[in-house]
Amino acid sequence: MLEDRIRRPSLLERITTPQAAASLIEDGMIIGMSGFTRAGDAKAVPIAMAERAKTDPFKITLLTGASLGHDIDRMLTEAHVLARRMPFQTDATLRAAINRGEVMFVDQHLSETVEHLRSNQLGPIDYAIIEAAAIREDGGIIPSTSIGNSASFAILAKKIIVEINLAQTLDLEGLHDIYIPTKRPTREAIPVVACDTHAGVPYIPVDPDKIAAIVITDEQDSFSTIEPADADTQAIADHLIAFFENEVKLGRLDLTLDPLQAGIGTIANSVLAGLATGPFHHLRMYSEVLQDSTFDLFDAGKLTFASGSSITLSSACANRVYRNFAHYKDRLILRPQEISNHPEVIRRLGVIGINTALEADIYGNINSTHVNGTHMMNGIGGSGDFARNAYISIFVTKSLAKGGRISSIVPMVAHVDHTEHDVDIIVTENGLADLRELAPRERAVEVIRNCAHPSFRDDLMDYFERACARGGHTPHLLEEALSWHIRSRDTGTMKAEGGKDQPKVRLA
Secondary structure, three states: OHHHOOOOOHHHHHHHOHHHHHHOOOOOOEEEEEOOOOOOOOOEEEHHHHHHHOOOOEEEEEEEOOOOOOOHHHHHOOOOOOOEOOOOOOOHHHHHHHHOOOOOEOOOOOOHHHHHHOOOOOOOEEEEEEEEEOOOOOOEEOOOOOOOHHHHHHHHHEEEEEEEEEOOHHHHHEEEEEEEOOOOOOOOOOOOOOOOOOOOOOOEEEOHHEEEEEEEEEOOOOOOOOOOOOOHHHHHHHHHHHHHHHHOOOOOOOOOOOOOEEOOOHHHHHHHHHHOOOOOOOEEEEEEOOHHHHHHHHHHOOOOEEEEEEEOOOOOOOHHHHHHOOOHHHHHHEEEHHOOOOHHHHHHHEEEEEEEOOEOOOOOOOOOOEEEOOOOOOOOOHHHHHHHHHEEEEEEOOEEEEHOOOOOOOOOOOOOOOOEEEEEEEEEEEEEEOOOOOOOOHHHHHHHHHHHHHHHHHHHHHHHHHHHOOOOOOOOOOOOOOHHHHHHHHOOOOOOOOOOOOOOOOOO
């Protein structure tokens, strides 16, 4: 079995224990680790690193593709291994350490990290720790269920530790398309001209002499934590379906739409899966994460091809997909995240981007990352890569949070990740606001009337009308613009007690 997985005989001598591999990591090193949205993450060496740190303290800078599974971030945080972390995370324990200022978190667009490495703004990487399905005869690494930043980490690192995971099927071989952009300033155009374009090679090309250790594992990826669709997410999907149908009617799209992208999470996944009930057909995806909805659309006969950087599935969907992976494989491709998220490719393909907001303001600015403007949630991820460059940039959110105490539509967002210039459509369960070609005052009316929850709608309109009376291209009452967040911080709700503090000023 090992000869099937490690096909270069000389590398069999480098098989070792997780503990021995972890001992190679020294204090102050920069480590690049595989893993993108809980898929394809290294599973044994990081745990051994956390155990070692309990008696032999050390700290590292940790770079990944995105979030890790198997509580790796939690264990490394609790062991005080992490001095600096980038570019994305979803772990509650790490999040708390970041917000206490104990771990320096660098929140980056997912397309940028390896560009910084390549141009020596970051790095160099001392060790890349990469999960693989196999190693080829020439030393090329065959990734598992994600590529993320793994290819460039392995290529640019001084040394590589490979985890060969026997639980990852060898049917993954041939799924990957590793294309590395050429050097600036004479970089060649990235030759991805369609979702199904194969531009590179199906393995990570590395010098086998750089492989310092190989660890054998046998553990599945962590399953996604996506919750089932509910009435609100179905309503959001219905609003989007109606919007797409109207775009077809107006001749801006046809029933195959343009390539689709959906961010990670319950709402975006549910919205994409909702397209299975619409009139659309021969859909394509050019996305980051291929979630349950991808395979639901395949099974519904709606999707013809999906390009991403990782496959992240719930337990039930994973059992269905991997038992019959050959049924899907020819319609899938996994790319490095700097290609799946590359701004030029996204814009050229005309991607329709669907991402999730924590909150939106009445003018269309989006906060995707910071609770109450200060506390990091997860990170911007790839939403900025797609929002700025998509043909149609869509943000979805439920209109209420915290049992109705918090409005997701506010006078001014407390932190801006995506400015109004990059946001075309905002959708909540209440309706859809099409902000294209609208001036700020027109945008506010659309957002308040269509997206805000009725329990906050009058307060928002009151704020907007009084701001308009004061004047300005983008009217605001600066002394009140963040008052909703202050009230939420102090009382736990954005609702004002005892009615409005100011009388309404009606527009003529």
